[in-house]
Amino acid sequence: xxxxxxxxxxxxxILVIGLASIIITQTLKIKNTATTNRVTKENIQEEKGGxxxxxxxxxxxxxxxxxxxxxxxxxxxxxxxxxSMETKGGMPKVGTQDLTTREIPNHTSWSFPIKKxxxxxxxxxxxxxxxxVGDPLSLDKPVSLVIINLPSGTPEDLSIKSVMVDxxxxxxxxxxxxxxxxxxxx
Amino acid sequence: xxxxxLLFRQQGITTSPTSGIAEQLNTYITLKSNEGVTxxxxxxxxxxxxxxIWTASFSQDSQGRFIPAGTYDILIKGVxxxxxxxxxxxxxxxxxxxxxKSTNTKDELKAGDTNNDNSITIEDISxxxxxxxxxxxxxxxNDLTMIQSDINKDGFITIDDVALxxxxxSDFVVKGDE
Numbered sequence: 057x058x059x060x061x062x063x064x065x066x067x068x069x070i071l072v073i074g075l076a077s078i079i080i081t082q083t084l085k086i087k088n089t090a091t092t093n094r095v096t097k098e099n100i101q102e103e104k105g106g107x108x109x110x111x112x113x114x115x116x117x118x119x120x121x122x123x124x125x126x127x128x129x130x131x132x133x134x135x136x137x138x139x140s141m142e143t144k145g146g147m148p149k150v151g152t153q154d155l156t157t158r159e160i161p162n163h164t165s166w167s168f169p170i171k172k173x174x175x176x177x178x179x180x181x182x183x184x185x186x187x188x189v190g191d192p193l194s195l196d197k198p199v200s201l202v203i204i205n206l207p208s209g210t211p212e213d214l215s216i217k218s219v220m221v222d223x224x225x226x227x228x229x230x231x232x233x234x235x236x237x238x239x240x241x242x
Numbered sequence: 243x244x245x246x247x248l249l250f251r252q253q254g255i256t257t258s259p260t261s262g263i264a265e266q267l268n269t270y271i272t273l274k275s276n277e278g279v280t281x282x283x284x285x286x287x288x289x290x291x292x293x294x295i296w297t298a299s300f301s302q303d304s305q306g307r308f309i310p311a312g313t314y315d316i317l318i319k320g321v322x323x324x325x326x327x328x329x330x331x332x333x334x335x336x337x338x339x340x341x342x343k344s345t346n347t348k349d350e351l352k353a354g355d356t357n358n359d360n361s362i363t364i365e366d367i368s369x370x371x372x373x374x375x376x377x378x379x380x381x382x383x384n385d386l387t388m389i390q391s392d393i394n395k396d397g398f399i400t401i402d403d404v405a406l407x408x409x410x411x412s413d414f415v416v417k418g419d420e
Binding site: 135136138169170183185187188189190206236 | 367371374376377400401403404405408409411412
């Protein structure tokens with residue numbers, strides 16, 4: 057009887073403590089992510105076209121260009137994109153050494169025939185295309201195609217002028233080409 | 243003798259080729275009979291529909307020989323595409339022989355042979371990359387190598403052509419059917 061009374065108090069107690077610790081851990085994790093990335097809705101540009109969405113994230117001293125599947129897994133074999141970002145002036149020089157494409161899974165099997173970064177005083181234009189031979193990249197979650205590490209002194213007002221994914225791009229070449237033409241501009 | 247009409251597809255070509263390029267797309271068709279006789283139809287220019295279906299009609303070979311009834315292996319070679327063999331095709335006399343290979347995607351001629359040697363190698367990849375210097379490079383219609391590098395025949399060298407030439411390159415040498 058004494059044992060049963062002991063269990064009636066002890067088990068709910070354990071459950072309450074466990075639940076509380078999960079909530080605290082998750083809250084801290086969310087807060088940490090938000091603090092680290094400082095990503096706000098204003099600096100994420102996203103557009104969906106067909107089965108893919110393109111997202112450009114300005115995050116502290118980096119600009120990340122991401123693609124993500126919409127609804128179903130897609131096979132990414134090639135891509136081509138052109139993006140311009142601009143400020144009101146005072147843009148330091150950005151070069152290809154500030155680009156990284158290493159976030160693409162199986163990065164070593166990709167080639168990038170066009171990889172250009174052109175800077176002037178007000179901004180920069182990135183031109184990038186890539187393709188892979190053999191198995192395409194199976195895209196079932198967001199993937200960063202390129203990250204631009206902004207040099208120190210980049211003005212805070214850097215914003216996206218335009219993003220263009222190669223017109224009529226067959227990024228998913230297969231037996232039935234899924235053609236998703238779209239152009240973004242802000 | 244009967245008339246033979248062949249319908250087929252070439253990988254990556256989903257519309258009619260651009261004007262000025264279409265006229266330069268020679269297709270080579272070979273019929274090998276069970277008796278060991280070979281008939282070659284060289285440099286035929288099939289009609290291409292708006293959905294990318296190629297239609298070649300003929301009743302005799304390039305030497306003027308009529309193709310008799312029988313069972314044949316038919317090989318088709320396109321510009322920028324590997325040769326594809328269709329086996330045991332029956333040809334009858336005195337009637338239309340419509341052979342439709344356009345409905346099943348596994349019957350498509352595989353893309354990627356830009357130098358017309360019936361194989362895909364690193365040479366084909368590098369040829370396309372040589373012309374891919376910007377996102378959308380117009381094809382010079384007087385440059386046959388450039389026309390062959392425009393794999394989807396849309397009149398431009400784009401990332402589509404780069405992806406198409408790489409699509410079937412799974413070994414050092416990927417050969418078409420013989």
